[in-house]
Amino acid sequence: MSDLGWLDDPQALEAEHVIVLLPSLGTTVRIFDELVDGLTGRWRDLAVLRADLPGHGIAPRAYEVSIPSLGAEVSAVVRMLRARHVTVAGVSMGGAIALEAATHRPPDLDSFVMINSGTSFGTPDGWRTLIANVTEAGVAATALGAKAGWFSPDFAESARAQALLEDLSRIDSSSYVACCRALADYHGPADLGQLDVPALLIATSDDTATPPTGLRALARRLRHARFVELPSGGHLSLVEHSHAVEAILADAIQKGRTNDS
Template identity: 35%
Template sequence: MTENTTNSGRSTVRLDVKLTGETSDAIPVVLIGSLGSDRSMWEEQIGPLSEKWPLIAVDLRGHGASPVPDGPYSMPALAADVLATLDNLRVRRAHIVGLSLGGAIAQQIALDAPERVTSLTLVSTAAKFGEEQTWRDKAATVRSEGTKALADTVAHNWFTPTFGEAGAFAEYEAMVSSCPDEGYAACCEALAEFDSRRRLGEISAPTLVISAADDPSTPPDVVRVLADGIPGARLESVSPAAHLVNVEQAAVVNQLLADHFTAAV
């Protein structure tokens, strides 16, 4: 495992990334994904958006091709990993986009390093993700039974039935099943502790919040808390779509992202 140490003294993990659109001199876009995913969940964004912006799609600590240190993890540590990645790439500022767990990490980045955030986009995410014990129980289940025990349920929460049955359920069940057990479990523990509700008013970046009308994981009323709490935030609801709205309604989400990035500079 490759580790770095930030100026704050926090040990970070060198994340595996996919870089596209590097010839553009626009401000880069960082794509931070969901619990149990890898960076391929952003493929529908990478092609269209890289025509105008450099894109940095990351595999989180414990996910995809990134190292898998023992848990528990914390949201500040996951955010520090992303910031260290930007340091390594010599990226001073970026448009930060996060979905679900990635949205929590994006909030943490906006709070810990506001000077690094040109714009913030929070997709299918929350200021607090349910009850702490639920996440600790899920972590225990994954450590004892593996991610395969949850993969079918997770994939069926990510898409509406019509979209999922066309192939997405099978594809993303395989993705979740391939997520390292310790990485998934340790990120569950980070979600158990995360609660940004009292700090939303501190977020100063231009913020777009996107909810999916049919999302059982982060329903629209949960997502709305972010838009209500972040000064000047804009809320957009997309339908029909479940949790991975960026996949199910890619064209709609891509246009929302492009408009937001353009308006923020």
């Protein structure tokens, strides 16, 4: 049984070029709407697979999950594709899942992308407090903290930001707690120095949830990594700086496509 909630894309199974997109804790695949429009506008032959985290969006509830197991699920899906070029990209928790998927080295994986992510998340005390609050009052209790951490003050009042915060309030509380525990327990793969899949790591200078120092350090440990730091914005740079992230990601995808020509 799948722990992730995969959005059906009939073209993906037969497409030669596929991107897999994985969202962050507390969000759904709607955070990728603008990115998908931009990338498919650049390449008509690019198919998109998106997957919600457990208990988020269309995904089934889950009471126990781990980031390595979710990465293994993504790798298994990639192996089912007939594509010649695949990129797996994720935001925060989704980025860690993308990293874990890459450690399985599925064929035809051109690169993986981690956006505002890392190989460790938060502090034990912080996770205990968050889990206690959600257990007592539901996911809606996290809304104010999410609003402050995800976006800059100006963008936080936008319709786009408000829509994502509404998605947050609909997430299953038990599954959210399970994802929190998965993040609290996560410390990254042990064999990072042996990973030869090209990586793109995107951070934001103002991100307090996953500060850029983490991805910068990870880039030094990987064999083939490009690190990019955006100058402003909160944890969801993909949303607030959608055009900048799209351009950076498109460059990585284009390099993979060019290598086949």
